[in-house]
Amino acid sequence: MSSVVVTGASSGIGWAIARRFVADGWSVLTGSRSTPDLDDAEWLRTDVADPAGADALVAAAVEQFGSLDVVVNNAGVQVEKTIADTTDEEFDHVIDVNVRGVFNMCRAAVREMAGQPDGGVIINIGSVAATHADAGMAVYNASKGAVEALTRAIAVDHGHQGIRCVAVSPGWIATALADAVFDLEADPDAARQAAIGRHPVGRLGTPDDVAEVVAWLAGPAASFISGSVFTVDGGLTAQSPIG
Structure with a gap:
């Protein structure tokens, strides 16, 4: 049986992803600040912005399941403000969760997966806001751009260790x-x-639309895919801006 950690699974996209893995028979450990309403999944209270918290979540998965096959980094926050109106505290909050949190989880996962015979898969949940800015969400847009860049870096640096790293970028869900x-x-x-x-x-879109893509990327059918960003937006960003 395969094992997976999903962060930010207490609601929305993360909850749908964790539920899909449970339905597919995976061993699932979720990490979030609040308890998710999920049967047949383990939970550990986690603040991904804390490096020790990220390390503890990965260690708990290995202790419970024997190995860690997949990590899905979904935890995220947003502030609906322009750069002019964003405070230092709001900037720190978004970057701490959306960037530092993903970094912490990816680092912990890579260090564990690098020693496993079959490596592992890291799936980062980004956003179309990384390349198509949503108005009035300056720091959120920037944070999701960082997630995509980090995804490519991990794929390049650690592919030789059997680690795949991909991103899924939802649109309006x-x-x-x-x-x-x-x-x-x-x-x-x-x-x-x-x-x-x-x-x-x-x-x-619905959270299940994203969960379907994540489930496929986690499996053997996607074994030659790494460093890519998969857009899930119903064709929104495929259009010409000139209507």
Whole structure:
């Protein structure tokens, strides 16, 4: 049986990913600040921004399962502000979780996987905001750009050790994070419908849409894929900006 760690699995995309791995028969350990409502999955209270917390999560997986095959770095936060309005504290919070947290988890995973006969897989959850900036979310955009760059670096540096590293970049997924952006508008419902109308597939994504891609990337069918970024956005960013 394969083993996986999923961070930020208490809700939204992370919860759907962990649930998919459970359904597929994996041994699952989740790491988050709050307890996820998931049957047949272990949980460890974790602050990924703390290097010791990241190390402890990886160590716990190895202790419980004997090895660690996959790490999915999903934990993330956002601040809905322009750079001019972002405080130092808000910058630190986003970077600590979205960048330092991914770095901490990747470092802990690489150090463990490098000594395993079959290496392992690291899947980082990024965002289309890494390459297509969402208005009023300056630090979030920057943090997701860092996640993509780190993904490529790990793939290049550690592929010879049997470690694959890929990123999945969701677009507008129907979660609480998306709702927070819509709620900034004078008419949130109208903003949501306008966003839906910009998607060629005619809807926002669901957490399960992302989980499907993650599950495939974690498996043997994706064994020659590393250093790539997979966009899951219903065709949103494929369009010409000139309508």
